[in-house]
Structures are given as structure tokens and as C-alpha cells.
Amino acid sequence: MSGLIGKNIGMTSIFLDDGRCVPCTVVKVDPCYVVQIKTIENDGYFSVQLGVDEKKIQKTNKPLLGHFKKSGLSPKKKLLEFKEDSVSHFDLGKKVSVDSFQEGDLVDIKGISKGKGFQGVVKRHNFSGVGERSHGQHNRLRAPGSIGAGSDPSRVFKGKKMAGKMGKKNVTIKNLKILKIDTHQNLIILKGSVPGNKNSYLMINKKK
Known part of the structure; x- marks a missing residue:
């Protein structure tokens, strides 16, 4: 998977192996689920739509309920689409977590600025x-x-x-390095800053 949905937890600083202290951002990446798979035959391109965070059924309209029903998932608060080169290895309802990323990867972060x-x-x-x-x-x-x-x-x-x-505009910061990944708490520590307020959603794209 080349993308994930995360939340901006806040900034801190860590020491690298060479003794340098660098500013970094902690991003919470809760498990995302595949809500929709788009193909060239049906949509003209390959992409995967991910959903994250549970949403009450009472607060979800009927069109969205039908959309989630196709994948057998409960309603999600946030939906984002990630373009892929191939979707053959994806299944509806599949869980995607921070395991798909590795320390040292470069990512592009997209969010809404303050x-x-x-x-x-x-x-x-x-x-x-x-x-x-x-x-x-x-x-x-x-x-x-x-x-x-x-x-x-x-x-x-x-x-x-x-x-x-x-x-309050869409801002993309490119080539941020993943310094550490905590699979137990679903955290990604990125070198540098990201756009948006605390607890705002972020679109994380791995560089190909």
C-alpha cells in the first residue's frame, strides 16, 4: 500500500544516532480499511479508497450507508483515495496499517493548513x-x-x-523522512513539520 490516513498528534524532538537533535512530528495512524477499489475498466484508473475512524450509523446518510455496505464495513468518518499502479492485491474490507511503511521511507504529507x-x-x-x-x-x-x-x-x-x-488551504509537504515507526501504538515519527492543526487528518503518500 502506498498511502495511509493519519492524525497530527503534535511536534517533539528526538536524538539521532549521530547525536543530532532534530524536530519531528508524531502522526497517529489508526488501522485503515479498504472501502472501494477503482479499476481502469470501470473508472478509467486504478485507485483505492480508504476509510478510518468509526462513525455512528445515525449520523450517516443513506447513500453513504449503501457505499459502506458494499465492502461490509461500518461507516467511517474520513474517506480518502490513493492512486495505485495495480489493485490486484487489494480486497474490499482489508485492513491496512503502519506495517506497510518502513523506517527511512520518504513520504509526501497532504493536509489542510491552519x-x-x-x-x-x-x-x-x-x-x-x-x-x-x-x-x-x-x-x-x-x-x-x-x-x-x-x-x-x-x-x-x-x-x-x-x-x-x-x-485553510490544501498543502503538500514533500519528501519527509520516516524516522521511527511504533507498530504497537500505530505511530509514525516524521522529520520536520506537517500542515494543519493538532488532530487534523493527513494524507500520507509513500514515494515511489
Whole structure:
């Protein structure tokens, strides 16, 4: 299996064999189950849909109940799809765990970044502001400044860096190294940081 669904537990640091202390992220990977298998004949490509975390039947709509019934599984809270080169070795309802990964593997981590709300140009785009406090500027220190010419073109060009909502976007961090795997507690320790808040879901893809 080339992918798993995990949860961001938080950051810590560990010492390597050479004595270096490196920052790392602990990811909880509960057993995932194969909910759907897509093939070239039916869907045009190979992929496997995994589900994780039990969900109450009362909180699941009928279309999803029918979807889970095909694989003989109870409803799951999170569903994610992983593209595969072949699906011949997968079975509906099969359990997938951290055993499919090894220490030293490189993985790509995809998640939703932390939401920052509505932010100005200084925080959102690293602008330095307009003027200085010592030159008679008392309320322009974090202003965006001019956003375009007046008469021509008489409009603001698309893509102009301005204030707006920041964060809460799909972010992928590539080539993170797996430092340690704890099969008893279903934990993966990754070198570096991952996107998202604590306990947010992560899509873990093994590099091919």
C-alpha cells in the first residue's frame, strides 16, 4: 500500500544516532480499511479508497450507508483515495496499517493548513507598509499603498496581492523522512513539520 490516513498528534524532538537533535512530528495512524477499489475498466484508473475512524450509523446518510455496505464495513468518518499502479492485491474490507511503511521511507504529507482568518498585506504577503512613523505617518504603517494607476487601465489587475482570508488551504509537504515507526501504538515519527492543526487528518503518500 502506498498511502495511509493519519492524525497530527503534535511536534517533539528526538536524538539521532549521530547525536543530532532534530524536530519531528508524531502522526497517529489508526488501522485503515479498504472501502472501494477503482479499476481502469470501470473508472478509467486504478485507485483505492480508504476509510478510518468509526462513525455512528445515525449520523450517516443513506447513500453513504449503501457505499459502506458494499465492502461490509461500518461507516467511517474520513474517506480518502490513493492512486495505485495495480489493485490486484487489494480486497474490499482489508485492513491496512503502519506495517506497510518502513523506517527511512520518504513520504509526501497532504493536509489542510491552519486558518488565519482575514489578514492584512503585512502578515499575508510580507509587505513592509507605507512610510515610517518619523515622517508624519501615524496610520499608514501597515497599509498596502497604491493598487494601480487611475486613468489607465482604470481597474485593478487580477491577482493583485491584497488583504484577504489566509490559510485553510490544501498543502503538500514533500519528501519527509520516516524516522521511527511504533507498530504497537500505530505511530509514525516524521522529520520536520506537517500542515494543519493538532488532530487534523493527513494524507500520507509513500514515494515511489
